[in-house]
Amino acid sequence: MDIDEIRTDTPGCAKVAHLNNAGAALPPRPVIDAVAGHFAQESTIGAYEAAEQNQAAIDRFYGALARLLGARPDEIAYVENATRAWDLAFYSIPFADGDRILTTTSEYSSNAIAYQQVAAATGARVEVVPDEADGTLSLDALEAELAKGNVRLVSLNHVPTHNGLINPAVEVGRLCREHGVLYLLDACQSVGQLTVDVTxxxxxxxxxxxxxxxRGPRGTGFLWVRRDILQTLVPPFLDLQAATWKAPDGYEMRDDAQRxxxxxxxxxGQIGLGVAADYAADLGMPRIQERVLNLAARLREHLAARPGVTVLDKGARPSGIVTFTVDGHDPAAIKAAAKERGVNVNVANPNTHGYDxxxxxxxxxxxVHYYxxxxxxxxxxxALP
Known part of the structure; x- marks a missing residue:
């Protein structure tokens, strides 16, 4: 991986040391050009006309995301953000009284709110699976809960936003298949830093x-749904993209993920996200993952060696997200001081920690990211005190 070339391809690298990639990464030049170029066309020839001219670039998105995830293009839906993509999947599941929803202590609070809303409306129950000592989901505890029956959904985050760990997504998938249970994975913080293969x-x-x-545009996201279960899911809302009107009083839903x-x-944004997916795939996700995890490990090592610094990350296999505190210093003040030195970091707050x-x-x-x-x-x- 030619880091100098990659950084040259990333204009933001000349301006700032960007260590807030879990918030929003710096886009590479091809993504910037794709988004800016299409918007420029919209402003000069009209938005509908620009879309007609660039239909191939719009459609490229489906194949690009499928390539990145080891999926099929007809299993991909373009959605305006990850929260809405997750909501569309979760709210399409027909929960009933007595159904159990299993999740983790590190669940994102936005998802936890949705669990509670659906549970109150349907009579389903939300149950939190205990952790191992290192903070990752306990597979033994999950298997024991699955064996009890009535589990409608296992839902977890691949990489929590606040503590650096990587949950055992593959092992969870094996258990869910053995017990015939639906499995929803929030990969908001893993796609792009880790190899994520849905198969x-x-x-x-x-x-x-x-x-x-x-490293795609803000205001973009996607949902992947396994072809085998598409017909069992009814989106919480439909329009003329998701379904075809059958006059005078009927409709027919699409049979692919675009429902x-x-x-x-x-x-x-859709065009730019397709370019971003191809950019990552062309670099190679195994190489990206290796560099991200190595950089994060070195940062943790340096931080742990400093007096008064406590590294808070959990998990046997931490991600590229590094969290820490400095004795006697407010994290917001450290963020501000780092910004003055040309370094972007963020603050993780307890209200995003769900059931922890x-x-x-x-x-x-x-x-950190590979650039x-x-x-x-x-x-x-x-920049630290």
Whole structure:
């Protein structure tokens, strides 16, 4: 991987040491050009006309995401963000009284709110599977819960937003298949930093965003749904993209994943997200993953060696998300000080930690990507009190 070439291809690298990739990564030049070029066309010839001229680039999105995930193009839906993609999958499941929803302590609070809403409306129950000592989901505990029966859905995040761990997604998939249970994976923080193959993982639905490690435009996301279960899911709303009107009083839903789409969308963003997916696939996700995890490991090592710094990350196999505190210093103040030194980090807050009874207080979150360098890690370290 030619890091110098990649950084030259990333204009933002000349401006800032960007260690907030779990928030939104810096896009590469091909993504910037694709989005800006289409928007420029819309402004000069008209939006509908620009879409007609660029239909091939719009459609490229489906094949690009399928290639990245080891999926089929007809299993991909373009959605405006990861939260909405996850919602579309979750709210399409016909829950009933007595159904059990199994999740993790590290679940994102936005998803936890949806569980509670559906449980109150349907009589389903939300149950949190315990962790191992290192904070990852306990597979033994999950298997025991699945064996009890009545589990309608296992839903978890691949990489939590706040504590650095990677949940055992493949092993969870194996257990769900053995017990015939639906499996929804929130891959918002994993697609683009880790190799994510839906066949290997064995999930039934997967949601993710464009703006984070995939390096796509903000305001873009996608949903993947396994072809085998598409016909069992009814989206919570339909329009003339998702279904065909059958006059005078009928309609027919699409038989592919585009039943989860709406007709109106951020077209330039869809084109840009397809370019971002191809950019990552061309670089090679195994190489991207190796570099991201190595950089994060080095940052944790440097931080742990500093007096007064506590690294908070959990898991036997941490991700590219690094969280820490500095004794006597507010994380927001550290973020501000780092920004003054040309370094972007973020603050992880407890209210995003879902069901975690041991959630740490607010922490600094530094999330690395493959275009970052050792020198940028040193910039962050030098900005710490």
């Amino acid at each position: 290997e993982i064995g999930c039934d639905m997967l949601s993710a965003t464009g703006r984070k490690f995939l 989860f789409e709406t007709w109106e969308r951020y077209v330039a 009874p041991h959630a740490a207080p607010a922490a600094v979150r530094a999330s 970052n360098t050792e020198g940028e890690l040193e910039q962050l370290l030098s």
